[in-house]
Amino acid sequence: MELTIRRVDDRDPFTLLRLPDFLKRVALIGLAFRRLMSFRRRKPCMLCCVENGIGMNLANVIMNIANQIAKIRPAHPAVGAHVTGVYLGDPVGSDLVQELRDAFARYSVLCFPGQDIDSDDQAAFAALFGHVDRADADTETDDPDRKQSTPGVKYISNIRKNGKLIGSLPDGEMHFHSDGAHREAPYRATTLFAIEVPDCGGETRFANMAAAFEALPNNLQARLDGLSARHVFNYNKTTREEMRRGDEVAHAVHPLVRTHPDTGRKSLYLSRLMTRNIVGMENDEGEDLLTMLLDHCEKPKFVYDHVWRPGDLVIWDNRSVNHARMDFPSDQRRLLRRYTISDVD
Numbered sequence: 338m339e340l341t342i343r344r345v346d347d348r349d350p351f352t353l354l355r356l357p358d359f360l361k362r363v364a365l366i367g368l369a370f371r372r373l374m375s376f377r378r379r380k381p382c383m384l385c386c387v388e389n390g391i392g393m394n395l396a397n398v399i400m401n402i403a404n405q406i407a408k409i410r411p412a413h414p415a416v417g418a419h420v421t422g423v424y425l426g427d428p429v430g431s432d433l434v435q436e437l438r439d440a441f442a443r444y445s446v447l448c449f450p451g452q453d454i455d456s457d458d459q460a461a462f463a464a465l466f467g468h469v470d471r472a473d474a475d476t477e478t479d480d481p482d483r484k485q486s487t488p489g490v491k492y493i494s495n496i497r498k499n500g501k502l503i504g505s506l507p508d509g510e511m512h513f514h515s516d517g518a519h520r521e522a523p524y525r526a527t528t529l530f531a532i533e534v535p536d537c538g539g540e541t542r543f544a545n546m547a548a549a550f551e552a553l554p555n556n557l558q559a560r561l562d563g564l565s566a567r568h569v570f571n572y573n574k575t576t577r578e579e580m581r582r583g584d585e586v587a588h589a590v591h592p593l594v595r596t597h598p599d600t601g602r603k604s605l606y607l608s609r610l611m612t613r614n615i616v617g618m619e620n621d622e623g624e625d626l627l628t629m630l631l632d633h634c635e636k637p638k639f640v641y642d643h644v645w646r647p648g649d650l651v652i653w654d655n656r657s658v659n660h661a662r663m664d665f666p667s668d669q670r671r672l673l674r675r676y677t678i679s680d681v682d
């Protein structure tokens with residue numbers, strides 16, 4: 338099913354022309370101008386003739402109209418959607434912001450392909466959904482929460498400079514998890530922008546934890562609601578087996594079933610990578626229950642695998658989806674820029 342959102346500013350004279358084909362043509366011209374503008378940013382003198390008066394104004398009007406048409410296409414029956422027709426290097430109008438927030442609540446994962454954005458554009462986009470985390474730069478620290486190559490910018494990468502990783506979460510497979518579950522205040526959402534991707538592998542997987550909860554029998558749902566689980570994390574470890582070794586890791590306890598503040602949907606809050614145990618059930622019964630739930634929520638019917646292309650910007654809701662990373666060849670570069678979003682508005 339395709340949901341097409343058309344936003345035309347009421348004050349705009351083009352509103353009077355309610356012709357879809359006309360709008361499509363305008364959008365195409367707008368896209369062409371946008372490419373021109375992006376080129377102009379890089380090669381200003383070659384296009385100085387476009388710089389004056391009417392040409393630029395016309396370009397702006399057309400671009401704004403083009404920017405107000407978002408096409409939202411589900412990526413998977415359970416989770417995720419692709420959003421096209423929106424360029425995030427330009428300011429996003431308030432109507433469109435609301436459409437994107439609604440789509441985010443509905444699909445939990447939104448992918449905007451073909452973006453050409455810098456870190457400030459990405460942070461501005463992330464700010465539409467909450468408080469953007471931009472820690473001070475620290476290139477030398479081993480603390481991945483603070484490690485940054487450029488002030489306020491964080492990378493997920495296997496690339497090494499002078500033998501040292503430039504980012505966090507380096508190589509290979511990473512089991513399902515929810516960002517920040519080991520903290521008292523987990524991250525609300527995460528944005529990732531793809532700069533370099535391997536030829537194969539390195540897909541990010543998204544599991545809809547609300548759909549997984551809703552698919553459980555009622556008596557099990559009732560049993561889980563009210564339980565809590567302990568979540569641990571260490572940035573150097575990417576699998577459950579590694580993460581379970583040692584107790585000296587950051588951890589936090591959260592309810593096993595959480596209600597989403599925007600949708601009211603209940604979802605499971607546990608993950609293969611981070612959930613150490615169900616509180617009060619540190620025995621075989623607890624481990625069996627945990628294993629059964631982990632296997633359940635990773636079933637293909639709940640999971641969308643995102644195959645990255647450079648220029649993809651993806652945002653996901655850590656309150657309703659878990660994510661994982663598939664293995665990729667260690668001799669291939671993978672570089673993504675990340676901003677997390679916190680619950681403090």
Ligand code: SIN
Nearest residue numbers: 493506540541661662
């Ligand atoms: C993450 O877990 O935040 C990164 C996921 C990825 O590298 O695909």
